[in-house]
Amino acid sequence: MNPRIYLLAIAAFVAGVDENLVGGILPLLAHELDVSLSAVGQxxxxxxxxxxxxxxxLLVMTARVERRTLLFAALMIFAVGNLGSGLAxxxxxxxxxxxxxxxxxxxVVVLASITAxxxxxxxxxxxxIxxxxMGISSSLVLGIPVGIALxxxxxxxxxxxxxxxxxxAIGxxxxxxxxxxxxxxPITLADYCSQLRNPTIMLGQLVTVLLLAGHFVLFAYLAPYTQQTLGISGVPLSYLYCFFGLASxxxxxxxxxxxxxxxxxxxxLVVPALFTLVMATLPFGRNSLITFLPLYALWMGxxxxxxxxxxxxxxxAAPAAGEANLGINTSAMHLGVALGAAIGGIVIAEGNLLLTPLVGALVSALALVAACLCLFLAREPMELSTPRGNL
Structure with missing residues (x-):
């Protein structure tokens, strides 16, 4: 594997940490800036x-810029944004x-994937990719703890x-x-619209939205879920998140x-099928830490x-529109997160916290349906590729 790809993963890691660290310093920000926790949470x-x-x-707006130059510029603007945040x-x-x-x-995140x-x-x-x-997911392990520690x-x-x-430094x-x-x-707005009108591509994007939505029906409320089922809270809960982060x-x-x-x-096809199956079995592992840890780690992974x-x-599927589709997919991931958290919130508002794994499994089952439709419309045989040797 090209070693420069690992450096791109580090850039993605730094970006991911920035997205998550505020969760660890909410009380400090609220106190220092004299605003409510709710306002800081926004x-x-x-x-x-x-x-x-x-x-x-932004990929559309910067379509004419050479990609190495654009990644460097994005990291420099990212540095300015965080410098300004630190001096606010x-x-x-x-x-x-x-x-x-x-x-x-x-x-930075979408360019890291494209460049890799x-x-x-x-x-x-x-x-x-x-x-x-791995860089992005590892930021989930360290984002909140880094914010708290520093x-x-x-x-x-x-x-x-x-x-x-x-x-x-990374830039x-x-x-x-x-x-x-x-x-x-150059990628134009018309290029994006053409991909959004392509049913095969859109179904592929929908797999991401629905699977992550199913995941976040539970994950967004995993802390109260584990507290209610296993009585885990406080510092032990932070250790649990680190363990799940390693699985991610x-x-x-x-x-x-x-x-x-x-x-x-x-x-x-295989990933949403396995994910849905595992998520549907999560309720069977919530009463014992021995079954909880491996089953929920598999779900996270x-x-x-x-x-x-x-x-x-x-x-x-669409090599010529690769950048456009990766940009859309990055947005699709965050749409899935927001959708899953909203569905989970509705379930909890009805007093059904313990049903979140099953509701999440139903949502992720729709991702499996979208994958099946995507492959059917592609009208190409799905064959296992020949193994390409050891890693």
């Missing part, structure tokens, strides 16, 4: 919405710089300032080691590996296999 909402809206939009003197200044950080973060795919051979493309998603030890500004410094390093990529035909890191790589080994079409599998499928 920083995360604004970040996610900006991310979803900008992932595809009030809530509104912090909100503005969080929007800047989110927009540049979206561009361009650097890898066709046979290793799925694994290359999976490595980038915020409590030094100041709430420290995590933002550290991310600005890391983005600057300079990537500018030095990445090749200049040949210019391609493995899942990101396994999704890319599976896509390379069995073919992108087969992986598009499978949730991160879908993005590399879908993105590899999209690249192979």
């Amino acid at each position: 920083l995360t909402t604004v970040f996610s919405l900006t991310f979803a809206l900008c992932a595809a939009l 003197v009030n809530y509104w200044m912090l909100l503005v710089f969080r929007v800047i950080s989110a927009a540049s973060c979206a561009l 795919a361009m650097l890898a051979s066709t046979e290793q493309r799925g694994r290359a 999976g490595i980038v998603f 915020g409590e030890t030094f100041h709430w500004r420290m995590p933002f300032l550290l991310l600005a410094l890391l983005a600057l 300079l390093l990537l500018r030095g080691v990445l090749p200049r990529f040949p210019r391609r035909s 890191i493995c899942g990101g790589y396994c999704g890319g590996w599976l896509s390379d080994r069995v073919g992108s079409k087969c992986a598009l 499978l949730s991160w296999t879908i993005s590399p599998a879908v993105q590899n499928y999209l690249l192979q």
Whole structure:
């Protein structure tokens, strides 16, 4: 595997940490900026919405810019956004710089995936994207703990300032080691619209939306769920999230590996099928820690296999529109997160917290239906690819 892909994964990791760290310093921000916890919590909402809206939009606006140069510029703007966040003197200044950080973060993540795919051979493309998603998923392990550790030890500004410094260093390093990529035909809004009108491509995108929505029906409320079922809360709960985060890191790589080994079409079908099956069995493991840990770790790992599998499928299904579809897919991931959290909220509002795994499984079953329809409309035989040797 091209070693520069691992550096792209680090860039994705830094971007992912920025998205998650505010959750760990909510009380500190509320106290220092003299605003409510609810208001500070909206920083995360604004970040996610900006991310979803900008992932595809910014690719259109920067279509004529050479990709190495664009990635460097995105990381520099990301550094400025976090520097401004770390120096913010009030809530509104912090909100503005969080929007800047989110927009540049979206561009960094999608460009990391695109660049990794361009650097890898066709046979290793799925694994290359999976490595980038290992960086993103590992940020879930460290995002909140890093925010807590640095915020409590030094100041709430420290995590933002550290991310600005890391983005600057990684940007300079990537500018030095990445090749200049040949210019391609610019991506226009019409290109995006044509992909959105393609039923096969849209069904592939829908697999991402529905599977992640099913996952977040439970994951968004995993803390109260584990507290009610196993009585786990406080510090032990943070350890549990770290354990699940490690499973997510493995899942990101396994999704890319599976896509390379069995073919992108087969992986598009296998991943939602396995995920739905495992999520439907989650209620059977909630009464004992011995069964809870392995079963729920498997569920977490499978949730991160879908993005590399879908993105590899999209690249192979429409090579000429690869950047457009990866941009749309990045937005689709955040749409799935928001949809799943909203469905889970409705379930909990009805007093049915313990039903969230089953409701999530029903939603992810729709992802399996979308995958089946996608492959049916493609009208191409789905065959296992020939094994390509050991990793």
